[in-house]
Amino acid sequence: MIDVKELSKTYKGVEVVNIPELSIGKGQSFGLVGNNGAGKTTFFRMILDLIRPTTGYVTSKEVDVRKTEDWKYYTGSFLDESFLIDYLTPDEYFDFVGSLHNYSPGDMKEFLEQFEQLFNGEIIGKKKYIRDLSKGNQKKVGIVAALMGNPEVILLDEPFANLDPTTQIRLKNILKDWKENHQLTMLISSHDLNHVTEVCERIVLMEKGDVKMDVETNESTLKELENYFSDY
Numbered sequence: 397m398i399d400v401k402e403l404s405k406t407y408k409g410v411e412v413v414n415i416p417e418l419s420i421g422k423g424q425s426f427g428l429v430g431n432n433g434a435g436k437t438t439f440f441r442m443i444l445d446l447i448r449p450t451t452g453y454v455t456s457k458e459v460d461v462r463k464t465e466d467w468k469y470y471t472g473s474f475l476d477e478s479f480l481i482d483y484l485t486p487d488e489y490f491d492f493v494g495s496l497h498n499y500s501p502g503d504m505k506e507f508l509e510q511f512e513q514l515f516n517g518e519i520i521g522k523k524k525y526i527r528d529l530s531k532g533n534q535k536k537v538g539i540v541a542a543l544m545g546n547p548e549v550i551l552l553d554e555p556f557a558n559l560d561p562t563t564q565i566r567l568k569n570i571l572k573d574w575k576e577n578h579q580l581t582m583l584i585s586s587h588d589l590n591h592v593t594e595v596c597e598r599i600v601l602m603e604k605g606d607v608k609m610d611v612e613t614n615e616s617t618l619k620e621l622e623n624y625f626s627d628y
């Protein structure tokens with residue numbers, strides 16, 4: 397589904413991403429971990445064609461993401477708040493994103509109903525601008541908007557950060573459900589080793605731009621990661 401070849405990014409002579417080859421299959425849940433500055437967000441930004449690689453390329457369904465817009469129709473993403481339109485209310489923002497996917501009011505109602513628990517009564521119908529929401533609630537808006545249009549692929553940067561424990565558990569269940577029932581390909585970067593190993597069937601660990609570990613998640617993965625980071 398997503399393939400990376402000879403991908404690198406260099407800033408001022410420092411290589412911050414260097415991934416010779418990596419493939420993410422359709423329906424895979426792919427977890428990306430690594431300390432601050434490891435290159436996770438830079439990697440995701442290159443997948444989304446938000447920054448230009450220094451070398452190499454990313455393909456989605458075998459087409460270079462820099463060469464067409466086709467992948468944008470089946471790819472949802474939420475990397476940070478800059479993906480939102482913060483002078484809108486969540487309702488207005490969902491209507492806007494929904495209009496891009498030709499959602500009818502009925503479609504929208506049905507779609508949003510799935511997230512009632514996640515929203516916890518704080519998002520819909522509150523007449524609050526997105527910029528005035530808490531960081532966690534902004535994140536909920538961004539993640540839910542990224543799921544609109546039933547994407548085939550979703551990229552989420554730190555989806556669990558800023559969420560309260562109850563919401564983290566709800567989000568985990570939503571992500572697992574979408575992977576199961578919508579065959580969603582998920583790319584998730586996270587510092588939360590517990591959550592990411594629970595949600596993702598594959599874990600890639602980056603350090604200073606390089607892939608240091610690429611494993612299928614099993615019962616010892618969490619321990620291995622904890623050991624890796626504690627010995628770092």
Ligand SMILES: Nc1ncnc2c1ncn2[C@@H]1O[C@H](COP(=O)(O)OP(=O)(O)OP(=O)(O)O)[C@@H](O)[C@H]1O
Pocket residue numbers: 407412430431432433434435436437438439
């Ligand atoms: N526009 C830029 N100009 C210069 N350096 C940059 C730029 N963007 C990112 N970097 C550097 O690239 C490296 C990788 O950053 P990146 O944000 O991808 O790491 P990360 O793994 O997502 O980190 P974190 O876990 O802190 O979010 C860092 O050293 C960062 O300072």
